[in-house]
Every structure is written in structure tokens, then in C-alpha cells.
Amino acid sequence: HRLARARSLGDLRAIARRRVPRAVFDYVDGGAESEISLARARAAYRDVHFHPAVLRDVSQVELGRVLLGKQSELPVVLAPTGYTRMMHHDGEVAVARAAARAGIPYTLSTMGTTSVEDLVAAEPTGRKWFQLYLWRDRAAGEDLVKRALAAGYDTLMLTVDTPVSGARLRDLRNGLTIPPMIGPRTLADMALHPRWWANLLTTDPLSFASFGSWKGTAAELADSLFDPGAGIDDLRRLRDAWPHSLVVKGIQTVEDARMVVDAGADGVVVSNHGGRQLDRAATPLRVLPHVRAAVGDRAEVFVDGGVRSGADVAAAIALGATGVLVGRAYLYGLMAGGERGVDRALDILRTELTRTLRLLGVAEIDALPNGHATLGDPAAG
Numbered sequence: 405h406r407l408a409r410a411r412s413l414g415d416l417r418a419i420a421r422r423r424v425p426r427a428v429f430d431y432v433d434g435g436a437e438s439e440i441s442l443a444r445a446r447a448a449y450r451d452v453h454f455h456p457a458v459l460r461d462v463s464q465v466e467l468g469r470v471l472l473g474k475q476s477e478l479p480v481v482l483a484p485t486g487y488t489r490m491m492h493h494d495g496e497v498a499v500a501r502a503a504a505r506a507g508i509p510y511t512l513s514t515m516g517t518t519s520v521e522d523l524v525a526a527e528p529t530g531r532k533w534f535q536l537y538l539w540r541d542r543a544a545g546e547d548l549v550k551r552a553l554a555a556g557y558d559t560l561m562l563t564v565d566t567p568v569s570g571a572r573l574r575d576l577r578n579g580l581t582i583p584p585m586i587g588p589r590t591l592a593d594m595a596l597h598p599r600w601w602a603n604l605l606t607t608d609p610l611s612f613a614s615f616g617s618w619k620g621t622a623a624e625l626a627d628s629l630f631d632p633g634a635g636i637d638d639l640r641r642l643r644d645a646w647p648h649s650l651v652v653k654g655i656q657t658v659e660d661a662r663m664v665v666d667a668g669a670d671g672v673v674v675s676n677h678g679g680r681q682l683d684r685a686a687t688p689l690r691v692l693p694h695v696r697a698a699v700g701d702r703a704e705v706f707v708d709g710g711v712r713s714g715a716d717v718a719a720a721i722a723l724g725a726t727g728v729l730v731g732r733a734y735l736y737g738l739m740a741g742g743e744r745g746v747d748r749a750l751d752i753l754r755t756e757l758t759r760t761l762r763l764l765g766v767a768e769i770d771a772l773p774n775g776h777a778t779l780g781d782p783a784a785g
């Protein structure tokens with residue numbers, strides 16, 4: 405059917421756009437302020453030049469790689485995204501099931517609409533990471549960490565690029581609230597997307613109420629919870645409290661990468677939150693090689709922002725990433741067709757990555773970081 409005809413993540417995005425209310429699509433698709441960071445993230449991938457090797461045996465291609473101590477079937481991690489049940493009523497559970505089938509880690513967000521325990525109960529087999537924001541209410545944050553540990557999450561990801569929410573102008577213009585509310589504005593939308601609304605109305609409202617009986621914009625909610633006073637000592641405390649892998653997400657300079665690795669991080673995610681926080685923040689793909697050079701083998705280096713194809717994944721790995729995180733790529737699939745849509749998004753990435761490796765003359769992902777890609781025009785020196 406329709407999903408099978410989607411040949412690229414761009415095709416899935418086009419289906420998603422028709423399936424959900426505009427405010428929901430824009431929440432996923434958009435970025436902060438003038439969306440300069442968002443556009444630059446994509447532009448950087450267009451600046452990649454591959455340098456293929458020929459006459460190499462690529463009959464068998466190995467896409468698997470060890471990420472933070474465990475084998476992953478692809479060098480891809482599903483990024484934490486908030487309010488996933490807003491994109492599709494099956495929400496986090498659908499995404500985690502697709503990740504488990506693909507043999508890759510799924511990261512549950514602090515702002516998720518499924519609890520750490522409910523997710524594991526619904527999908528007990530796949531590898532799960534938990535993403536934490538530093539809350540003003542430290543006791544509540546510590547409680548979340550304990551629950552994630554008890555529920556079997558094997559990696560904790562601390563997001564640090566969010567002292568306050570970025571200004572997502574599309575959301576403000578669309579009047580998006582958490583949970584989505586029915587009002588004069590949404591009535592017309594209901595007529596256009598009856599199935600989405602019906603599903604939302606039959607979704608347990610409690611799944612949106614894990615923050616109390618919150619009603620307001622996502623930015624207001626974030627600002628009420630997140631602590632702009634968080635510092636490096638908070639990371640050190642977390643290091644003491646968490647016995648497994650600890651990753652810091654939202655690193656944007658070499659200096660900060662060194663700082664958090666010195667404080668005990670096992671990995672960093674070079675990320676500007678998919679262009680949703682500080683606009684004009686440096687482009688992660690361009691910062692990546694410098695961070696890799698600075699931390700060397702002391703930590704694993706992930707990158708995210710703008711990954712929309714298997715070729716993008718190959719480019720990031722060739723430029724020094726241990727693995728990539730994808731956010732919108734799977735959310736487009738989720739909005740387009742629920743769990744099957746996420747499956748389709750991951751199939752597309754796998755097919756494209758396999759083909760790219762073969763065309764590069766590389767039989768295994770571990771052999772890729774070997775001068776097979778450069779950023780910028782090589783002829784220009």
C-alpha cells in the first residue's frame with residue numbers, strides 16, 4: 405500500500421503532512437526562530453563528497469556496530485522526542501517496537517507520553533536508553549533516574565542544550581498546546597483529520613498528564629520544569645548515581661566535549677537539538693570531526709540533526725561518528741502510518757545505507773571512517 409510506495413524519507417514526510425493536523429506536523433518539522441540551524445543541518449549533508457574505492461568485494465555488507473558496549477544492527481539510535489502520542493496514538497510503544505525489530509536502541513524522552521515502566525511492559529525485548537532533562541525539582545529527576553535503572557534501561561542520556569525552551573514560532577502561530585485542545589481553531593482541523601482526532605480522544609488523557617494537570621504550550625511546560633541553574637556538578641552527581649553508560653547530548657564545542665568527558669561521560673552527542681533551540685548554533689556535522697579529534701578513543705561520539713537518508717548516515721560515520729541519532733526521520737514514518745510507518749522509515753535507511761556502502765566499496769561499517777568522505781569542495785582545497 406501507500407507506505408510501501410514511499411521510496412525515501414521525503415516521501416514519508418509528504419504522507420505525514422496529509423495525515424496529521426498542521427500544528428502537529430509543524431511541531432515535528434519545525435525549528436527555532438528563523439530555522440537557520442535547521443536549514444544548515446541539511447545543507448551540510450549536501451556538502452559531503454564521497455570518495456569511493458573500486459574493485460573491492462562488497463557482495464556481503466555488514467551494517468552492525470557496537471554502540472556503548474552492545475551490538476546494534478545499524479549505527480543508528482532513535483533520538484528522544486517528546487509527546488510522541490501526539491504524532492500517533494500508539495506513540496512511544498510503536499516506535500520502541502519498530503526499534504526492537506530493527507535491532508537498534510530506542511531513547512525514551514523525559515517528556516515522553518509513556519512511562520518508563522509502561523514502555524518496558526509493552527516492549528520488553530529491545531535495548532532502551534532514557535533521556536533526562538535536569539529539572540528544577542531535583543528529587544523528581546532523581547526518582548526518574550532510579551525508575552529507569554530499575555526498569556532495565558542501559559544508557560542514560562543527559563540533554564544539556566535546553567536551559568530554556570527555544571522559540572518555536574510555528575508552534576506559537578499554530579496555537580499548539582499540550583495536550584492538544586479542542587477549540588474554535590481546531591474544529592476545522594477536526595473535519596480535515598477525523599481519524600487523528602478520534603484516536604486522540606480515545607487515548608488515555610493520563611498519558612499527557614504525567615506532568616500534573618498541565619495545560620499550556622510546550623515551551624511554557626519546558627520552562628516550568630527545566631533548571632537553567634544546572635551545572636557541571638549535576639553531571640558529576642549523575643555519574644555517581646548511574647552505573648551504566650552515560651551520554652551527554654547537546655554538545656556544540658570541542659571545549660565542552662572535553663569538559664563532559666573529563667567529568668565521566670562515556671559518550672557525547674554533537675547536537676543542536678535538531679535546530680529547535682539556539683538558532684544559528686554551529687552545524688553538528690561540521691563540529692563532529694573536531695570533537696572526534698579532541699576526544700579520540702576516550703568517548704563515543706554521536707551526531708544528530710538533519711539525517712534523512714542512509715547516505716547521510718554513511719557520511720556522518722565517515723566523518724568520525726560512532727553512530728547517528730535520528731528524530732524526525734522516524735517521526736515522519738510514525739505520523740504517516742504508526743508502527744508500520746516507523747518500520748518503513750528504518751527499512752528505507754537500511755536499504756540506502758547498504759547501497760551506499762557498496763557504492764563506496766566498503767564491506768563493513770567499521771571500515772568506513774577511512775577518508776571516504778570530506779566536507780566541502782575537495783577541489784577547493
Ligand code: FNR
Nearest residue numbers: 483484485486513563677678708709710730731732
Ligand atoms: C526533539 N528532540 C528532543 N531531544 C531531547 O533530548 N528530548 C526531547 O524530549 C526532545 N523532543 C523532541 C521532539 C521533536 C518533535 C523533535 C523533532 C526533536 C531532539 C531530538 O532528540 C534530536 O536531537 C533531533 O530530532 C535530531 O534532529 P533530526 O534527526 O530530527 O533532524
